[in-house]
């Protein structure tokens with residue numbers, strides 16, 4: 424069926440709509456990786472977002488079920504140039520089209536994605552509506568992404584443990600990716616995932632060796648009510664923050680965050696470790712960044728920086744053993760060369776430094 428994406432500026436782009444959905448609202452963002460659509464669709468950080476793929480050929484290796492980052496689709500819709508009808512891979516269990524139909528995931532195909540992305544780059548990530556009926560488009564009556572409690576929509580409601588390694592990590596779940604658990608288990612950790620609003624006493628009673636604040640969707644400032652507890656936990660246990668978790672750590676210590684005009688979403692964002700000068704090619708998915716000048720009184724200093732736009736990609740703390748990264752060391756999708764950053768957290772969980780700080 425013919426479908427359209429209407430940007431909040433009123434500009435309209437045409438395509439064919441798959442997924443048995445007539446209309447959907449979301450924030451339109453773009454992803455620059457050539458592969459990794461299965462991980463993108465199922466990454467809870469994309470909740471409420473409509474993802475434009477800049478690579479023109481999507482779906483060519485199908486859906487295998489193994490690369491899902493959560494239980495099912497999280498993105499509101501996908502926009503692409505070409506979508507293959509069949510998945511040409513021995514592990515494929517569905518084509519992307521079949522998957523979209525099964526899960527009522529709207530995919531707008533045949534779109535001039537280059538034109539859409541150029542508009543996003545000029546004007547920024549913005550609200551948009553995908554529809555089969557242009558007469559029904561009404562931005563005023565839509566529930567905007569800003570009013571939704573996206574973290575509550577994706578966070579677990581139960582406490583669950585994975586693995587039985589020596590280091591016990593309690594991961595506060597703002598919308599975690601499965602690959603974070605996999606990376607930590609590979610390094611010998613037991614991971615207990617807890618709902619994002621779990622109180623600190625419950626967390627303490629789990630006996631953590633370290634706390635991980637996970638990635639997740641939306642504006643970090645929607646969670647300001649949790650920053651007191653986040654700071655207490657981060658000054659009590661060795662801590663790691665990934666993406667939203669990193670932004671929340673900055674806010675908890677008195678720093679600030681701001682929205683980029685258009686986010687970093689892709690698998691080839693170059694990041695430099697300012698300490699070792701090493702450059703990692705990283706996997707990213709975020710709209711917000713920590714504001715450099717806001718860190719002065721926080722005890723944090725930038726440790727990693729984005730080579731393209733010099734934005735902060737990670738911090739270290741002068742007193743507390745905190746590993747905080749804006750990018751995704753667990754990768755999926757994308758290169759895993761920065762996976763070694765989990766080792767900083769592991770070292771903190773077992774090191775003398777920890778004993779000195781908390782003595």
Ligand SMILES: NC(=O)CC[C@H](N)C(=O)O
Nearest residue numbers: 638639641666667710711
């Ligand atoms: N992947 C993430 O955790 C994203 C963090 C936050 N929602 C942002 O867009 O900046």
